[in-house]
Amino acid sequence: MLQRLKLQRLNLQSLKNATKKRWFWRGITILILVLIILLGTVTARLFVWPATGMPAKVDAIVVLGGPGDRVDYAMQLARENRAPYLVFSKGLGWLPPGICTEHVGSATVICFQPNPDTTQGESEAFAKLAKQYSWRSVALVTSQEQAWRAKLWFNRCYPSGQYYSVGPKLSLSMVIPNGVIYEWGATVKAEVFDRSC
Numbered sequence: 001m002l003q004r005l006k007l008q009r010l011n012l013q014s015l016k017n018a019t020k021k022r023w024f025w026r027g028i029t030i031l032i033l034v035l036i037i038l039l040g041t042v043t044a045r046l047f048v049w050p051a052t053g054m055p056a057k058v059d060a061i062v063v064l065g066g067p068g069d070r071v072d073y074a075m076q077l078a079r080e081n082r083a084p085y086l087v088f089s090k091g092l093g094w095l096p097p098g099i100c101t102e103h104v105g106s107a108t109v110i111c112f113q114p115n116p117d118t119t120q121g122e123s124e125a126f127a128k129l130a131k132q133y134s135w136r137s138v139a140l141v142t143s144q145e146q147a148w149r150a151k152l153w154f155n156r157c158y159p160s161g162q163y164y165s166v167g168p169k170l171s172l173s174m175v176i177p178n179g180v181i182y183e184w185g186a187t188v189k190a191e192v193f194d195r196s197c
Contacts, residue, residue, distance in 0.1 A: 061086050066092075066142060077166070140165050142166075
């Protein structure tokens, strides 16, 4: 009888331990799922479908380097007289011949060479122009995955500006996964390792 009671206690203890382990692993699984959903939501909000748009008029339209048909998009905004200045980063790789000495619509065209040829370099070069021309509202022509980080850098280098992200939409196949992976890395670098302007 005593032997049977000991066996029952042992079985009951084993059952309790197994139940605790099951609940532990269920909790870990739920936590991992919640983190995946959270990461997916943040990724979608920052890099796939960021807040975009601009008011009827801004002080300058600034075209950043990167993928997509940014030049034509910005030139269309300038032809609609949305800003008195159209600013091109020479980091775009290709600009229409002679564009840096022309007007587009009523907008004066200004071109600058970023150093380094990155979003950070573009924001540093832009800050000098913004101070010189007293720009306060700026449309940043970029692609959706770069929009959030561009605002981060431009706000850091010229905090007195109001920035709006606009630009041609890239297909999701151009944004996911390469664009998202690159932007997460660049964002971590900007937020953790390189917080200067």
